[in-house]
Amino acid sequence: MLQGYLHQSIEIATDAGSLAGVLTEVGDDYVEINEPGGTQVIVPLGQINYVQAL
Template sequence: MSVCKVIKKLPCPPHKKLKLCRRRKKKKKTGNSFLKQLRRLRQQIARITRVYQSRINRLSAEISRLTDFTNQIRNDVNILQAQVSALATAPGIRDVLLARLNTSIVVETDAGAISGTLIEVGTDYVAILEPTGAIVLVPLTDINTFV
């Protein structure tokens, strides 16, 4: 005879019987565990979304900063290209002036006319020896006309 059967046969009020051998009933799995998993997954998705949104915001700010920096560099390059193109017109003048080296010349600039002997042609300037003995350096970009 098992202990459970003996206990059941003892004269005791039902509310005082010992619960030594009662088997626990398995709880039916309700939808709670599924709902808990679903809730947990939603929380994880929300957390991951916040993390990635934060990263996206930081990267977006960095892209904006780099775009501004690139635009500034592009502007600087455009300015430098304009300066170089202004100098690039000088080689045509330079070649003509090289052929006139050590000859008498009159150069017109915004500041006025300079006359004398062309004694040097540099990469971006000419040197003219005036009759007074003064040497005048004139940037090629400042020359309007010459004869």
């Protein structure tokens, strides 16, 4: 499902908050996002509430 967002700008919401950036990797149990400032963030799939394209 998330493979369709690969290399696109997205927003991901979790219980801890939301983050936006380019989806760079989809693993078996995580996604990796590059935020606009260059920070790489790994989010466990089980923590994601929703994903939307920006």
